[in-house]
Amino acid sequence: DIQMTQSPSTLSAFVGDSVTITCRASQSISRWLAWYQQKPGKAPKFLIYQASSLNSGVPSRFSGSGSGTEFTLTISSLQPDDFATYYCHQYNTYPWTFGQGTKVEIK
Amino acid sequence: QVQLVESGGGVVQPGRSLRLSCAASGFTFSVYALHWVRQAPGKGLEWLALISYDGSTKSYADSVKGRFTISRDNSNNTLYLQMNSLRDDDTALYFCAREHYALDIWGQGTLVTVSS
Numbered sequence: 001d002i003q004m005t006q007s008p009s010t011l012s013a014f015v016g017d018s019v020t021i022t023c024r025a026s027q028s029i030s031r032w033l034a035w036y037q038q039k040p041g042k043a044p045k046f047l048i049y050q051a052s053s054l055n056s057g058v059p060s061r062f063s064g065s066g067s068g069t070e071f072t073l074t075i076s077s078l079q080p081d082d083f084a085t086y087y088c089h090q091y092n093t094y095p096w097t098f099g100q101g102t103k104v105e106i107k
Numbered sequence: 108q109v110q111l112v113e114s115g116g117g118v119v120q121p122g123r124s125l126r127l128s129c130a131a132s133g134f135t136f137s138v139y140a141l142h143w144v145r146q147a148p149g150k151g152l153e154w155l156a157l158i159s160y161d162g163s164t165k166s167y168a169d170s171v172k173g174r175f176t177i178s179r180d181n182s183n184n185t186l187y188l189q190m191n192s193l194r195d196d197d198t199a200l201y202f203c204a205r206e207h208y209a210l211d212i213w214g215q216g217t218l219v220t221v222s223s
Contacts, residue, residue: 044210046208046211053208087151095169098153100151
């Protein structure tokens with residue numbers, strides 16, 4: 001199985017900060033990587049697919065990059081609504097796998 | 108609007124069975140592959156199973172292979188997950204999700220608690 005490792009596990013930031021979350025795959029997944037945002041008690045929200053393509057309706061302050069085994073999610077100018085947990089997800093190979101999550105907290 | 112609604116969760120004893128349902132609306136159900144994903148309390152997301160648009164292809168995580176069965180009824184726009192031989196570590200919130208550029212639409216989840 002492909003292991004997805006996110007860092008950091010927790011991130012504290014101020015409103016207005018720019019933050020970056022890293023996701024590493026244990027083997028190459030080309031660009032078959034997605035990012036999701038999840039708030040407590042809610043379903044994940046689909047943000048980014050194919051590493052860098054923004055889902056419809058997602059604010060442009062979210063951006064993704066990377067290929068192969070290393071990927072990043074950047075949120076520029078963090079907004080109050082952005083404080084949540086973020087997951088990366090590889091859909092290159094079954095079984096699909098997720099990172100363990102990165103919690104973005106208010107500083 | 109485009110929507111997935113899970114149902115069928117509850118409290119069940121270890122070793123027993125449960126069937127989850129996922130009702131779809133607002134889109135052409137029969138052209139999309141569908142998935143089940145779960146989240147144990149306080150934990151991350153775990154992919155469980157896939158079924159192709161026509162039901163001909165299925166795939167499972169090792170953790171549920173041989174115990175869980177995914178199926179769909181395209182005439183009734185419903186996805187199912189039959190869960191047998193349930194264990195304590197199957198306790199989780201179970202989500203169904205539509206596959207379109209990864210998992211683009213998710214239900215709100217249904218909680219399964221396995222406990223004696």
